Amino acid sequence: MVTKSLHKRESDLANSNRQLEILSNGIFQDGELPTFKNKISESNQFPLKAKKLEILQINVGYMCNQVCEHCHVDAGPDRKEIMTRDTMQQCLAVIKKTEAHTLDLTGGAPEMNPDFRWFVEEAAKAGIKDFIVRSNLTIIRANKKYYDLPEFFKKHNIHVVSSMPHWTRGKTDKQRGDGVFDKSIKALQELNAVGYGMPESNLRLDLVYNPSGAFLPGDQASMEKDFKKALKADFDIEFHNLFAITNLPISRFLDYLIASENYEDYMYSLVEAYNPTAVAKVMCTNTLSISWDGCLFDCDFNQMLELPVNSKAKHISEYNEALLEGRNIVISQHCYGCTAGAGSSCQGVVA
Amino acid sequence: MQKTYYDPADLKKFGKISEWNQELGDAFFEYYGKVFEDGALTAREKSLIALAVSHTEQCPYCIDAYTKDGLQRGITKEEMMEALHVGAAIKSGATLVHGVQMMNKVNKLDM
Numbered sequence: 018m019v020t021k022s023l024h025k026r027e028s029d030l031a032n033s034n035r036q037l038e039i040l041s042n043g044i045f046q047d048g049e050l051p052t053f054k055n056k057i058s059e060s061n062q063f064p065l066k067a068k069k070l071e072i073l074q075i076n077v078g079y080m081c082n083q084v085c086e087h088c089h090v091d092a093g094p095d096r097k098e099i100m101t102r103d104t105m106q107q108c109l110a111v112i113k114k115t116e117a118h119t120l121d122l123t124g125g126a127p128e129m130n131p132d133f134r135w136f137v138e139e140a141a142k143a144g145i146k147d148f149i150v151r152s153n154l155t156i157i158r159a160n161k162k163y164y165d166l167p168e169f170f171k172k173h174n175i176h177v178v179s180s181m182p183h184w185t186r187g188k189t190d191k192q193r194g195d196g197v198f199d200k201s202i203k204a205l206q207e208l209n210a211v212g213y214g215m216p217e218s219n220l221r222l223d224l225v226y227n228p229s230g231a232f233l234p235g236d237q238a239s240m241e242k243d244f245k246k247a248l249k250a251d252f253d254i255e256f257h258n259l260f261a262i263t264n265l266p267i268s269r270f271l272d273y274l275i276a277s278e279n280y281e282d283y284m285y286s287l288v289e290a291y292n293p294t295a296v297a298k299v300m301c302t303n304t305l306s307i308s309w310d311g312c313l314f315d316c317d318f319n320q321m322l323e324l325p326v327n328s329k330a331k332h333i334s335e336y337n338e339a340l341l342e343g344r345n346i347v348i349s350q351h352c353y354g355c356t357a358g359a360g361s362s363c364q365g366v367v368a
Numbered sequence: 369m370q371k372t373y374y375d376p377a378d379l380k381k382f383g384k385i386s387e388w389n390q391e392l393g394d395a396f397f398e399y400y401g402k403v404f405e406d407g408a409l410t411a412r413e414k415s416l417i418a419l420a421v422s423h424t425e426q427c428p429y430c431i432d433a434y435t436k437d438g439l440q441r442g443i444t445k446e447e448m449m450e451a452l453h454v455g456a457a458i459k460s461g462a463t464l465v466h467g468v469q470m471m472n473k474v475n476k477l478d479m
Contacts, residue, residue: 235440235442
């Protein structure tokens with residue numbers, strides 16, 4: 018069980034260049050993996066182009082009350098990077114002038130940013146259709162000051178997307194830390210109590226499933242059925258959809274893969290499961306990811322690998338739709354993670 | 369260099385058996401794929417059956433494949449072990465039930 022971020026441990030994997038070096042050169046015994054660039058070129062999908070912006074994903078800070086084994090953000094209580102109100106103001110200015118229909122707030126635990134509630138209230142006035150907060154659930158039970166979050170979410174009709182790796186305590190706590198399962202169950206019950214996740218409710222509550230190990234997610238629809246059956250039977254919990262997300266081989270999950278000697282097999286699994294039809298639908302084509310300090314990336318994973326957008330506009334203060342639309346998406350070997358099987362995005366499968 | 373009869377890397381080459389007889393290979397994989405689709409039994413239940421049979425057949429490739437398949441389907445280690453015990457019970461039961469044949473033979477031959 019990890020207790021500190023790679024940054025705090027001063028691991029060489031805290032360095033994005035080191036991660037990219039491993040991803041590009043590999044540690045393979047019997048030859049090299051095909052490059053993602055060559056793979057998508059086979060189906061004439063290189064370069065991958067950005068389409069019209071639909072989703073603004075804003076990472077409001079890497080601080081988190083949990084230290085999950087697989088976290089691609091390398092988030093944790095020891096991470097202090099946090100978005101300032103000034104940068105939030107710059108984001109609000111962009112929200113007002115784009116036609117993006119979804120605002121997706123992520124972290125770390127986004128609720129731990131001291132300006133989180135102010136930002137939600139200001140962004141709600143800007144006419145966003147789907148306002149997502151990616152909550153780790155336990156934050157709702159972490160401290161008295163967060164106990165009213167379910168009511169706050171309800172007041173602003175926030176779409177809550179919550180991490181839940183399994184319906185059993187053992188698998189959940191192993192990935193996310195001791196006690197996380199019980200707190201998550203309590204938080205889900207509290208969200209249900211205010212109307213979230215109920216079958217006829219407009220208060221959307223979706224769960225995110227990440228495999229708790231070196232394997233790919235199974236069929237999303239079957240997993241959703243199993244999650245619903247078990248959570249209802251054991252805890253009387255309801256939710257809407259389950260998003261099955263593939264763990265990308267970066268940051269702490271990469272560290273785990275290498276330490277457990279699963280890296281090579283995992284990369285082969287991703288390549289074997291490569292699905293060319295998923296390429297056109299990957300989330301980076303309609304999403305812009307904004308880091309805590311306002312820099313622009315094609316996706317959250319590129320943000321963590323410090324691979325900025327291929328555009329003259331590299332910061333939210335320089336946002337320019339004409340410059341960003343149609344840009345070439347920056348790719349590397351980790352992109353296999355989003356194109357394996359039925360594909361993977363922050364909204365679950367894509368193909 | 370270590371030499372063993374089983375090489376885990378060979379599992380990835382399973383599809384190559386079609387190369388020396390495409391027609392039968394294709395027919396097998398088509399049948400195999402159909403068998404594991406959702407039917408009267410769910411694909412999840414079939415995965416657990418396959419895991420149990422993998423052990424009774426003592427096929428290391430199948431054990432690796434269906435352990436991984438089970439994890440991907442969210443099957444817990446407790447469910448996996450329980451399925452394995454079903455296989456083990458049948459295997460030991462099958463051994464013991466032949467004891468009736470032994471007893472019959474003894475009863476026939478012995479004075």
